[in-house]
Amino acid sequence: MAKFLNTSATNFFLEELIKNAKERLILISPYLRLNDRIKELLEDKNRLKIDIRIVYGKSDLHPDEIKWMQKLDYVRLSFCKNLHAKCYMNESECIISSLNLYEFSQVNNNEMGILIRKYEDDEVFKDAYEESQRIIRISDELRISLDEVKTAQVQVEEKNDEDADNLSKLTSSKLAAKHKLKTADLLDKFVEKGFLTLNDNGKHLLTEQGKAIGGEFRTSQYGGYFLWSESLEI
Template identity: 35%
Template sequence: MAKYLNSMGTSYMFEGIITKATRHVVLISPYLSINKRLKELISEGIRNGVRFYIMYGMQELKKSEKDWLLSKPQITLNYSEDVNAKCYLNEKHCLLSSMSLHKYAEAHLTEMSFFLSKTEDPASYQAVVKDVARLFRNAEKQNIQVFSIDFPPVLHPEQQVEDIPASHDILRSMHVDKDGLAGGGKVHTAMLAARHRTTVKQLMKFFRLAGLTQEAEGQVSLTEKGLAVGGEQRSGQQGDYFLWPEDLDIELLVEEVE
């Protein structure tokens, strides 16, 4: 269940979101200022192999701070004038807070927050993740890179691509609805590919190697194994497409292929 935090607890847990992350950190704040302490935390995370997704909603970011953020390939920076949320999360925890990042670490400010654990309250955590993903997909197109929060970079380097599909319109054209979800806890191949930083073509090739799909006379279909892991095959206006469980264990499939 959610845990209430006062000002001191908010600051402590916020730093933990960054220092305890192993894959990614998402920072959403309407106001953004990169002071010395926040820069130290982000730099430490980058050294530990963490990728940062940052969104702000008020154009008060100093040019020097923006240039520093954009100089880091491990940071994706987005602007959206509609953002008023203050939300900070990694792959295990989430902090919903009154604390904005324009005056972070100023001790005199009174803050109130709620802290969520993916393990202890998975439903609430996943609800936040879906809203965060939607925020980024709907962010200003000149800044946006479509992504999904909960991806591990487990595909081989030669299977990965640097650029995630560039817009929500691309995903929608591949039968992804406005929420990026197909319903029932399943996602389209395009969203799963974006989640794992690869292309649909490469992911389908991997599924064939893993025995989830098969091809005959130019037609791709699910195997019994593909059905067993929760795959579905459907037909749409642009042809057949596949749905997959959003928590499909790609890491285990990689091990099986190897």
């Protein structure tokens, strides 16, 4: 019988689902940003040669995610246009939930989901598995060159840094480098401090508090970026 999951239960059973995978693991989530705990679990499954399929639906995949996945021989990544489903399953359990992978362990969000076990609800589990396979079939498996991704990222950062220099402010990447941090870690710190927030799509937005300390959001043909005072304390 299906089990209802609240926010904390969804996080707990998702971690257990990944840990308990013996043959296969399917992770379907529109927004893909893996935290260290998820990466640790997937690295362990990769060492055990478990077949892992990850399907996401938004094209703004961070180069760091691609770089990490390219090191894992048993992880296959696919892109599915117009994906909105969130489904996570191994050979015996399935979670259908509002939880995106980037929200894992963010207990401040209000999530709901259901846990389906094959031995309890075989027909429902089978239907979920078949639909997951259909999504995988219509998805494009990625063969991305990391060098191409790095080149594009550097070009964007260099252009944005050039624009920032003209305004006597630093982009997030330059401010992060100044403090010997990764850009993603800097953005996480600014979320904690209340300078930025994440919307439902996983995008960073400048808050009123961020504006008050001099933060700005700019757009160019290369995309959006944040500007910060060089003297801003981290």
